[in-house]
Amino acid sequence: MDDVCRRVRTFCDGFGVTVPVLQAPMAGACPPSLAAAVAGAGGMGACGAVLHGPEQIGEWMKAFRTGSPSGAVQLNVWVPDSPGSGSQERERLAADAAAFLGEFGTAGESGGWSGPPPYREQCEAMLTSQPTVVSSIMGLFEPEYVRRLHAAGIAWFACATTLEEALAAEEAGADAVVAQGMEAGGHRGSFDPEDAERTDIGLFALVPWFADHLRVPVVAAGGIGDGRGVAAALALGASAVQVGTALLRSPEAAIEAEWADALDGLGPEATLTTHAYTGRLSRAVTTPFLRAWQRPEAPRPAPFPDQAGLVGRWRAGGAPEVDPLNYFAGQSAALALPEPAGEIVTRMWQDASALLGRR
Template identity: 50%
Template sequence: MSQDARVRAQAFAERFGLRTPILLAPMAGACPVALSVAVADGGGMGACGALLMSAGQITEWVREFRALSRGPFQLNTWIPDRDPVRDRHHEAEIRRFLAQWGPEVPETGGDARPPDFSGQCEAMLAAGPAVISSIMGLYPPAFVSRMKAKRIKWFATVTTVAEAVRAEQAGADAVIAQGMEAGGHRGAFRADAASEKMVGLFSLLPAVKDAVAIPVIAAGGVADARGVAAALILGASAVQIGTGFLRTPEAKLSAVWADAIGASNPEGTVATRAFSGRLGRSIRTKYAVAANARQAPEPAPYPVQRHLTQAMRGDAVKSGTLDGMQAWAGQSGRLARTASAKNIVSELWQGAQDILN
């Protein structure tokens, strides 16, 4: 079994020009160029979570990365939800609740629009990365065809076996099986089903492997060599790591957030819609706990809730106050190290190989 795992991982790495089968998770707002360069220099694949970026910002990120590294990287954005149904009366309740945790939110606080999805797609195609990945659904067939015409591989994030099968049928070159341990947003295709179908990685991974013929990348709760080796034995061809890199100097994370990640036990995180309207895993801050309480108002749908909480989140970052921060973290945060991401990548793979041997 361990021999099969090692051969599978090495074949994946060779196919994508990697020295190690380790990918940086494309974390929106937490993927500075320096972090991707360090991961690529360590032999892995860099990443840019482009959700909050305009087409021009995507182009600039790619230009900066390529000026510093010749390694491969993936670009990622969300598949948009339908336009949210607005309820101004309910939003007023949310604004009153949020005023306890940060600045008052104006009546228009939820009106902002996310960057243009079609513009993001065009910028990603023009950049020509090794991989374009999706989350929250599947790219339209026409876009998939254009990716394939440019020989760009498509990695589709999935959270259930059914989603994995749909992704393979739609033409994905690999699926990223995201366990519920993962920090940040759940990649569920349907926002309203995200909390009902919370599956742990080590249950999800072998089931997905058995259901599809394309490579499976393990994501969620993998942060040390033991997790890498275990994921490979269970059928993964590679692993994708997010929280495990957030304490590195290249991540440039707020010190209070990085310290909280290092101090958090698995039970020290919570799944909540309170920051964006989409389910995500955060450190169990006072705000996250209060917003999840029964007496708190239900969050507005994405992206309305995200815009309503923006003032609180921004104020918390400026003041260095953890309780109002969008402090995403996976359940294995305590395993995250403060060493260089370049060293972590190579040491994770060497340690995994030692275990597999």
């Protein structure tokens, strides 16, 4: 295990952590208190900033620094999709999805969502905020932005779901690649949304495949819920792990009680992948609402962000059969415990260290 120890130590020294456990940047479920707790345990906190405007990004970082003045932290943003279906096709898909949602109740007058704030403004705000890491999902940053990040001493971590994506990220200047296995909760990080279902590679096939072909460190993400998963990922070639669902039941995450309760004892088979919440493929708790979208007569959900806007309208209307929130969950949700986030991170690393034979 000497090779594992050297790899982990190099990563930790390079990115300002003492524990190779990173918080996943979960949009809508990453308050500064959670990130500060993870950083306080020696890991790296995170903010999924896709829903944040520039001012919100700055406010989030200020709150994080209040709780963790020198802790490691990453800010994450979605890279916008390339133009997809033409306007007429998008309109048709949205109309079909709206008609189907009408079976669940009445839409509200408002509550729709047109998409995330302006991407370039988000990128500028992240650069100004000076985090340890700025990370991307759904694609790659432009070369000039990568140059500016590095000039400011900020590392770039790129999420990838295939070796082709990972090699492209390395070539583009990524300092580490986050290998996202299909077990991961929340949104699938495929560069091309049309590839998301086809590239359903499990993490423990993905990690050694990446490790054997990349020069930069690999961060393993997806289905890691305790020290056993951490040890396995590191033994397979990862330099660190990224965990999300494992932290959702902690008090610092402060998610809705209904969502937290749904994770309690949730088996791997009780999650599914779906486009029904936002139009992008994601993994969530199986619910009657999501099952309905899998019926043979159900239409294809509208593309992102149209589907998210439609679902928001029906939620605003109080449609009783529409899930009131997105119950995102990874396949190891049953391992998530209602304990302080710092204790979860500490125990993960202690248990992993014992399994790896570290002293």
